[in-house]
Amino acid sequence: MKFDKPVLGGPCWTELGTSDLDGAKRFYTELFGWRPETDPRPEAGGYTMARLGDAAVAALSPLYQESQPVAWNVSFAVADADAAARRVEEAGGVVLLGPMDVLDAGRFAVAADATGAVFQLWQARSFPGAGLFNAPGALGWVELATRHTVRAREFYTVLFGWSADASEWYTQWGIDGADFGGMADMADRFPPEVPPHWLPYFAVDDVDATAQVARRAGGAVLLAPTTVPDGPRIAVLRDPQGAAFGVHRAGAEG
Template identity: 85%
Template sequence: MKFDKPVLGGPCWTELGTSDLEGAKRFYTDLFGWRPETDPRPEAGGYTTAHVGDAAVAALSPLYQESQPVAWNVSFAVADADDAARRVTEAGGSVLLGPMDIFDVGRFAVALDPAGAAFQLWQARAFPGAGLFNAPGTLGWVELATRDTDRARDFYTTVFGWSVNASQWYTQWGLDGEDFGGMAAMGERFPPEVPPHWMPYFAVEDVDAAAEVAVRAGGAVVLAPTAVGDVRRIAVLRDPQGAAFGVYAGPED
């Protein structure tokens, strides 16, 4: 992505809901070299922040509801979570949880777009979001997979004011033209039972090596390392508990 800190309207954080917190800690530490720190407070419910150096870059947490899928979630920064939640519903989406205060760190909500893709709203207080982007082991791109790209374009530009840079094959989301993510149409390669979803991409130094590490650590390769253009390489991986995420090396543009 073209910015290196949380920006209003843009992705500011990503967190994994997992059925095996300790297993997820081991897997992502092996893969990205993360240093996980679990909040010791009982009311935090095992919420674990992953660090690269001193920077908080992502989170891992147990599943809090039986219906919650094992999946990565993407949070977008907003100035006012209550106002953003109102815009979501007015634009045809829905709010599943919140808005609610999370200790003194911020105000939070979980929402669905009109097609059912989940995302999160984050109104920062003490915690603005990730402290590092675009470096190995950190968030560098977010991507929406959906079966209704036209409706998604209308929804997200209405809610967040994103700019759209679209070609015949791919749509890129941006803020004032500074792209941070994209949208892919869910075609035949997506089984019918796979719902629309947001997925984070993490930067790595070597995509092929990252895929090999993921497999050795108990994960799987969903999309084998693939060249995109002349300088970028990507892969989609799955952790041992089933959560999918992307990795990439090279420029984001």
């Protein structure tokens, strides 16, 4: 992405809900070199911050509800979570949880867009979001996969005011000329049971080597390393608990 800190309307954080917190800690530490720190407060519910150096780059947490899937979630920064939640519904989406306070860190809500893809809204207080983007092991891109690209474009341009630079096969999202993510048509590339979703991509020095490490650590490769025409080298991986995520070569953002 073409910015290096959280900006309003842009992706500011990503967190994993997992069925095996300790297993996820081991996997991502081996894969990205993360240093996991679990909040010891009972009210934090095992929420674990992943760091590179002193910078928070992502979070890992247990599943808090029986219906919650094992998956990565993407949060977008807003000035007012309550007002943004109202705009979600006005634009044709659904608010699934909140808005609610998260200790002193901020206020958040979970929503589904007009095509069914789930995402989060984050109103920062003491915690603004990721302290590092685009560096190896940090978030570098976010991608929406949906079967209704026109509806999704209308929803997000209304909700966040994003620009949408569309080619025949891909749309790039941007804020004030700075691209941070994209949208792909799921079409017949996904089984029908796979719902629309947001996928975080983490930057890495070597996509091929990262895919090999993921396999050795008990994960799987869903999309083998490939070079996008006029774009970066990427792969889509799955952790041992079943959560999918992408990786791309660092230095090729946007």
